[in-house]
Amino acid sequence: MTSPLEDVRRRDLPPDLDHLLHDLRGPLNSAVMHLEVLKRAGVTDPLAKQSLETLGQELARLAGMLPAAFAVAALGRNETTVVALRSIVEQELRRPEAAGVSVIEGDWPHVRGDAELLSIAVFHLVRNALEATESAGSGRQKPTVSVEMGDRQVMLVVRDWGPGMRNPRRAIRLGASQKPGRTGIGLVTVERIARLHGGTLTLAAPASGGVEARLTLPAA
Template sequence: MARTLVAPTALGDPIGRDQLLQEYGLASPTGEGLLVAGAEQSMEPLQNLVALAAKLCGVPYGVINVVTSDEQRQVAAVGFEAAVCSRQDSMCAKVFLAGETTVVTDASLDPRFAANPFVTGEIAAVRFYASVPLETASGFVLGSLCVFSDSRAVPDADQLDMLEILARQAVQLLELQRRTLQLNSALHEVRESNAKLAEFAGRVSHDLRGPLTTILGYVEMGEDDPGVDSTHPAAEYFQLIGASGHRMLAMLQDVLKYSSVGGAIQRQRASLQTVAGEVAHDLGLSFGPGSVLDSDDLKLQVDPGQLRILLQNLVANAINYPSPDRELEVRISGMSNYHGTTVLVADNGKGIAPEDRQRVLEPLVRLHREGDGQGSGLGLATCRRIAEAHGGELSLKETPGGGTTVVISFPAEH
């Protein structure tokens, strides 16, 4: 008895089978076990799915078999301990690429399986056997969902329909595992890249700050020379060189800060009000109700050092881009629920036009508006990087009455 699933021409057994199985965490380069330990976490739902398949078909045994180039690996099994056997001994390996569901009432009477060690009693004594290919959307067949018994059985059409549905569910679980492994791999690469970027930026910053500091030292000596007064032609040159040198030092510091944040996050319980007070002290601002900077008291699980950098950058931006029509005010507030914490930093400065709000979050982007203060274009990019390193997001909106409100979400840890 056979039930066609897809055309056989859509299937195949590619040369790179083991490499593709590695992407699903179902094979390792050494051929020993799963690709990564994290892949084992998805085995429990597969185990439950196999148990349901066996129960629906009224048989004691069920298994998800993955077929490599030379082995059959039982990644989830019910009624017996999962094991590994050679592909040559596998029953599923003989039919999983056929493009159809295989149903055998008595395997000992089927010429494909009569001499198989799972049938003869050498390994087992299978009689009833049903196997559904685990085919992905791309046409790659991972293996099969199989149910069997040591006695004869005849499943009805509804049971076989459910078995095929469960096979598709198994493929979806394995696809989810594949995407998770790909995401983890990409995250690992990003973290390695960030670490290398921080190391490189540190070296470059150190190598460039030395000559710059020397140049600025000689500039100061020249400015202090008794023969160079304000009317001397060199005075203007010293002033231009000094201003450019200090801007370069500030830029180097911003690049170093941008490259170093968002690496290893050390979450701790932190007080938003305490960190905001430290930022006010660093920037020389009055703090508290009725002052330039005010903050709610909120407890959140973040990296305190990076939260301080984030708030300091945002408050410094408010200082650099004030409104000419009103005294500067910055208000920091927040709210928490089971989803996480949202922090809002609202100023009453000149604001940012809606069409520019996404663009200014990119590194080295400045608007160059009349009256704007000096900046490297890395402040908001650094803040967004800190938010994303915590698994959150950063966005900009308009403050009621004028100005910019920065919204930072920090999701809850699970």
């Protein structure tokens, strides 16, 4: 699934963040160059060679995480409007990759927020749920999306049936993803969007398996 956040990433960062990212890349690039010098020096100790390889991998990971972190930091909420949350969900589920995800029927109240940012949040929650369920093997129940009402709040609940996790809270941080080439930006982005709306993102691991993500937003 191609993320709508890619469009956000392509936009220019605000000047202050762009300058800061440039300043951070300087010492990072210098560290990479000095690491290559050490590798060419002919280190023979096996432990030292392994440490150099690990250092190179971590520097490469950091280089990938920095732009992702700044893309999240640059997210800003536009003027809020009354948004039909179910319409946002159904729009994201029209993507071919989201086939099989079911929407639980019920009273879907409207929320107040930025429709573009909410679309990004729903995308990431659905993608994570699909990938988690698929990783658990065939025969698993497909993810579900539902909504609950609280005290002037609306909770969007995305439930997967994957292998679950021991510490769900630790999943909401950059670098948490164990998937090759991934930075873990998805849930960090969703949490950022939740906070921009005065809401929250929480993860829970039900006893029956899988993970339940709850995105809390202000009711319209």
